[in-house]
Amino acid sequence: MQYVPLGRTGLNVSRLGFGGIPLQRIDRPAARELLKAAHEAGVNYIDTARGYTVSEEWIGRSLQELGLRDAFVLATKCRAVTADEMRAELAASLKALRTDHIELYQFHNPSLRDLEGILAPGGALEALREAQAQGVVGHIGVTAHLAAVFERALAVEAFETIMFPYNIVEQQGADLIARCAAAGKAFIDMKPLAGGAIEDGRLALRYVLANPAVTVSIPGMAAAQELAQNLEAAADPSPLSAQEQKACQAVRDALGTQFCRRCNYCxxxxxxxQIPSAFLFDGYISRYGLEKWARERYATLPVKASACIGCGACETRCPYQLPIRQMLKQVAAHFGE
Ligand code: SF4
Ligand code: SF4
Incomplete structure (x- = not known):
C-alpha cells in the first residue's frame, strides 16, 4: 500500500480509501468485518457522510468494537450552509461516529450559491473554524460535482482538500486536479468506477491511481471481493500498459459522455x-448484453420509465445535465414499458 501526505494537513493516508456509501446495502456485522479487513490490508482512510443513512453509525460502532478508531483518518461531510446547521450536523456526526474528533469535515456538494452562504459571516465555515479551534475537527474540505464549484473552492484557503469525480470517462476535472496539487490541497477522487458504470473495477482504479495528482481514491465497498480487487489494483504502481490503455479507450467508446453516474441527485x-435504477438496468442490456438479468430486475421497479410525465424537475437537479426525459424514453422503448 502506498501512503501519501493528505495535502498540507500533516496526515498520511493510504492511496486506496474506503468509500462508505455502500455500507447502507449490507448489515452491520458485515460492515465491521469489511472495515477490519481493510485495516489489516493497510487502508487507513474512511469516507462517509451524514447523508449516507446508517453509514456513519455503522462505521462508528464497528471501529469502537474493533478498538480501531485511532487507526483511521475519518472523513465525513454534510450539507449545512449556516453556522447553526453545521453545529447540529457536526454534533450528529460525532455521536454517530462515536468519537470526540473528526480528522476531515467536508461541505457536501454545495452549489455555487450555497458555497457563498457557507463562506459568508454566520455561514457554516464559521462553525467548522470554531470546531477546529477546539480540536474537534482537524481539517476542512469540500466536495463538488461541478467544475465551477471546484474552481471557486481552489481559491478558498480554508479548504485543505477537494473531492471531485475523476475516472476513465470523466475528465472534466483533469486540469483542476493538477491545479489542486499545485495549490498544496489534497485531491480526493470520488467515483473511480463512474458510479458503477465502469465494469472493470481493477482497471478503473489503476487508471486513477496512475495520476500522481490524485491523493486518495475512495471506491465504495460492500463486499470482501470488492476490497480484494481494489487492493490488488492499488498494490500495482506500474504505469498503465498499452493493453490497459486500449481497454480504457474501449470503456470510453462504450460509455460516451451521456451516462448516469447513479448519484441520485435527480x-x-x-x-x-427510480431514475438511476432504470438507467442501470438499461445499461446492462446495451453495454454488457445481460438481457435476462436486466429484464428481471427492471420488472421489480414499482414505476416504469414509461410513466414519465415529462415535467423536467429531475433534469434541473442532475449535476451532469443529462437529458433524463429523452433517456427514459429510450429505456421504456428497450423494455417495452
Ligand atoms: S421528467 Fe418528471 S416525471 Fe419524468 S422522470 Fe423527471 S421528475 Fe420524473
Ligand atoms: S440522472 Fe443525473 S442526477 Fe440522476 S442519478 Fe443519474 S447522474 Fe445522478
Missing part, C-alpha cells in the same frame, strides 16, 4: 420513477 421523481 430524486425525487414527480411520479416515483
Amino acid at each position: 430524486a425525487p421523481c414527480t411520479v416515483g420513477i
Whole structure:
C-alpha cells in the first residue's frame, strides 16, 4: 500500500480509501468485518457522510468494537450552509461516529450559491473554524460535482482538500486536479468506477491511481471481493500498459459522455420513477448484453420509465445535465414499458 501526505494537513493516508456509501446495502456485522479487513490490508482512510443513512453509525460502532478508531483518518461531510446547521450536523456526526474528533469535515456538494452562504459571516465555515479551534475537527474540505464549484473552492484557503469525480470517462476535472496539487490541497477522487458504470473495477482504479495528482481514491465497498480487487489494483504502481490503455479507450467508446453516474441527485421523481435504477438496468442490456438479468430486475421497479410525465424537475437537479426525459424514453422503448 502506498501512503501519501493528505495535502498540507500533516496526515498520511493510504492511496486506496474506503468509500462508505455502500455500507447502507449490507448489515452491520458485515460492515465491521469489511472495515477490519481493510485495516489489516493497510487502508487507513474512511469516507462517509451524514447523508449516507446508517453509514456513519455503522462505521462508528464497528471501529469502537474493533478498538480501531485511532487507526483511521475519518472523513465525513454534510450539507449545512449556516453556522447553526453545521453545529447540529457536526454534533450528529460525532455521536454517530462515536468519537470526540473528526480528522476531515467536508461541505457536501454545495452549489455555487450555497458555497457563498457557507463562506459568508454566520455561514457554516464559521462553525467548522470554531470546531477546529477546539480540536474537534482537524481539517476542512469540500466536495463538488461541478467544475465551477471546484474552481471557486481552489481559491478558498480554508479548504485543505477537494473531492471531485475523476475516472476513465470523466475528465472534466483533469486540469483542476493538477491545479489542486499545485495549490498544496489534497485531491480526493470520488467515483473511480463512474458510479458503477465502469465494469472493470481493477482497471478503473489503476487508471486513477496512475495520476500522481490524485491523493486518495475512495471506491465504495460492500463486499470482501470488492476490497480484494481494489487492493490488488492499488498494490500495482506500474504505469498503465498499452493493453490497459486500449481497454480504457474501449470503456470510453462504450460509455460516451451521456451516462448516469447513479448519484441520485435527480430524486425525487414527480411520479416515483427510480431514475438511476432504470438507467442501470438499461445499461446492462446495451453495454454488457445481460438481457435476462436486466429484464428481471427492471420488472421489480414499482414505476416504469414509461410513466414519465415529462415535467423536467429531475433534469434541473442532475449535476451532469443529462437529458433524463429523452433517456427514459429510450429505456421504456428497450423494455417495452
Ligand atoms: S421528467 Fe419524468 S422522470 Fe423527471 S421528475 Fe418528471 S416525471 Fe420524473
Ligand atoms: S440522472 Fe443525473 S442526477 Fe440522476 S442519478 Fe443519474 S447522474 Fe445522478
